[in-house]
Amino acid sequence: VDNRLKVLRAERNWSQADLAERLEVSRQTVNAIETGRYDPSLPLAFKIARVFGAPIETIFQDHES
Amino acid sequence: MSQAALDPKLAGARRARTITMLVYYAALSGGVFWLYWSGRVHVTRWADVAALMVGMICVLAAGRLLYESFDLRLLGERIEVEGEGTPREAAKVRVTALFVFLLGVFLALPNVAFGLGWPPGLVYAAMAVFVAGRTVYALRQLRTADEFIRRRMLEGSLWTLLLTTTGLLLYGGAERLGLVPVATSWDVLVVVMGIAVLTPSFLVRRAKPSKAA
Numbered sequence: 001v002d003n004r005l006k007v008l009r010a011e012r013n014w015s016q017a018d019l020a021e022r023l024e025v026s027r028q029t030v031n032a033i034e035t036g037r038y039d040p041s042l043p044l045a046f047k048i049a050r051v052f053g054a055p056i057e058t059i060f061q062d063h064e065s
Numbered sequence: 066m067s068q069a070a071l072d073p074k075l076a077g078a079r080r081a082r083t084i085t086m087l088v089y090y091a092a093l094s095g096g097v098f099w100l101y102w103s104g105r106v107h108v109t110r111w112a113d114v115a116a117l118m119v120g121m122i123c124v125l126a127a128g129r130l131l132y133e134s135f136d137l138r139l140l141g142e143r144i145e146v147e148g149e150g151t152p153r154e155a156a157k158v159r160v161t162a163l164f165v166f167l168l169g170v171f172l173a174l175p176n177v178a179f180g181l182g183w184p185p186g187l188v189y190a191a192m193a194v195f196v197a198g199r200t201v202y203a204l205r206q207l208r209t210a211d212e213f214i215r216r217r218m219l220e221g222s223l224w225t226l227l228l229t230t231t232g233l234l235l236y237g238g239a240e241r242l243g244l245v246p247v248a249t250s251w252d253v254l255v256v257v258m259g260i261a262v263l264t265p266s267f268l269v270r271r272a273k274p275s276k277a278a
Binding site: 016017026027030031032038040044 | 151154
């Protein structure tokens with residue numbers, strides 16, 4: 001699954017620590033998602049969508065589709 | 066282009082770490098060989114040698130973690146985050162380093178204690194205290210970890226379980242048939258701990274991103 005986390009974060013001028021705090025996860029988790037090493041669970045993906053105020057499908061895309 | 070190539074300070078910190086670790090490795094290896102050749106370590110079978118080797122790996126890894134916890138640039142790279150590590154992250158890594166170090170001591174202690182003639186009851190009491198502390202630490206880690214960290218921990222545990230049970234199935238069957246020598250619980254412990262120590266580092270290497278975030 002591809003994601004636009006890094007772009008969205010940069011648009012808001014947030015650091016990984018800022019986003020991690022908002023998502024209540026570690027910085028390692030944010031970094032792992034951004035670098036594509038980890039696909040978040042559905043609850044975390046929805047939380048990410050809420051934090052960015054964007055539909056989930058605009059943040060995460062299935063690279064096979 | 067790597068992060069170190071972009072950041073000369075990080076490259077310098079890496080060089081300093083390499084030199085410090087080489088000195089540390091040499092000193093520790095020298096100490097272990099001295100203990101062995103001076104007869105202060107009681108080594109009777111392959112598992113004793115393996116225990117010393119795994120114990121040494123743990124002590125070396127703990128030293129490296131501790132060193133990195135005092136350099137926030139290296140710490141950031143170690144824990145795979147953007148920029149430097151924080152003092153809170155450094156404190157967590159130091160606690161991990163302590164338990165990795167103690168695991169190394171645990172594995173070497175029976176051989177050293179036997180060689181030095183320390184009272185077995187007292188040595189065993191110290192080992193039991195470590196086991197209790199390690200159990201509490203591992204459970205706390207699992208409870209407080211977020212989903213990514215927990216998945217990493219579980220993945221390491223799963224691979225360890227798969228490898229050790231496969232080995233036990235094969236060895237146990239062969240042992241019962243009289244094809245291989247009888248293994249003691251110490252032999253099994255050393256192999257299991259060796260796999261448990263080495264598996265996470267292989268998994269982390271395998272999961273490294275092709276480019277930095």
